[in-house]
Amino acid sequence: xxxxxxxxxxxxxxxxxxxxxxxxxxxxxxxxxxxxxxxxxxxxxxxxxxxxxxxxxxxxxxxxxxxxxxxxxxxxxxxxxxxxxxxxxxxxxxxxxxxxxxxxxxxxxxxxxxxxxxxxxxxxxxxxxxxxxxxxxxxxxxxxxxxxxxxxxxxxxxxxxxxxxxxxxxxxxxxxxxxxxxxxxxxxxxxxxxxxxxxxxxxxxxxxxxxxxxxxxxxxxxxxxxxxxxxxx
Numbered sequence: 001x002x003x004x005x006x007x008x009x010x011x012x013x014x015x016x017x018x019x020x021x022x023x024x025x026x027x028x029x030x031x032x033x034x035x036x037x038x039x040x041x042x043x044x045x046x047x048x049x050x051x052x053x054x055x056x057x058x059x060x061x062x063x064x065x066x067x068x069x070x071x072x073x074x075x076x077x078x079x080x081x082x083x084x085x086x087x088x089x090x091x092x093x094x095x096x097x098x099x100x101x102x103x104x105x106x107x108x109x110x111x112x113x114x115x116x117x118x119x120x121x122x123x124x125x126x127x128x129x130x131x132x133x134x135x136x137x138x139x140x141x142x143x144x145x146x147x148x149x150x151x152x153x154x155x156x157x158x159x160x161x162x163x164x165x166x167x168x169x170x171x172x173x174x175x176x177x178x179x180x181x182x183x184x185x186x187x188x189x190x191x192x193x194x195x196x197x198x199x200x201x202x203x204x205x206x207x208x209x210x211x212x213x214x215x216x217x218x219x220x221x222x223x224x225x226x227x228x229x230x231x232x233x
Contacts, residue, residue: 004049009039036060044173055081063095070096076117134230168228177225
């Protein structure tokens with residue numbers, strides 16, 4: 001089972017240190033950011049399962065960050081704030097936050113809120129849009145129907161190919177290692193060679209690329225893994 005990745009955003013280093021240390025002791029992988037810009041960059045490059053987000057940041061407000069995240073993801077967001085006015089809390093929730101907790105707070109309570117929200121969330125987060133299109137309709141992925149179309153024609157994918165392309169599409173700026181793709185595509189008991197992913201990538205490319213030697217969708221990042229490309233509409 002993959003480790004859940006939590007992003008904690010706060011401009012107080014002591015809070016970041018205490019919260020990250022506690023959540024890591026509970027088995028999470030924790031990323032921290034002191035600014036909104038840093039948080040958005042970390043989110044774009046990693047498979048974040050949940051965001052703990054302070055409302056008051058030095059560059060971009062927590063509400064604005066949440067609004068930006070909601071344009072591309074349903075990732076759960078817990079607002080972390082010293083504000084106690086009802087309007088401030090409502091604004092945070094209206095921008096897309098799933099829950100809030102006010103400072104000072106109990107680490108046990110924060111952990112309980114995180115666990116509760118993750119239990120309610122889908123195991124594999126879907127994009128905000130159920131149907132995604134690239135390059136003027138050349139490639140279409142419909143997550144409601146689990147259908148992929150290339151050049152207007154439906155493409156038949158194996159379950160493993162579907163899991164791989166779904167992960168790449170849902171986190172288009174992230175470079176996935178072979179191990180990460182194995183974790184996504186196979187059962188927990190998989191005990192094989194990591195290069196098996198290369199075979200599935202090759203098969204996927206044959207189905208969705210015009211030129212498998214000059215790919216535009218499934219890109220190789222030399223020495224690191226694979227990421228998704230293409231111009232999305």
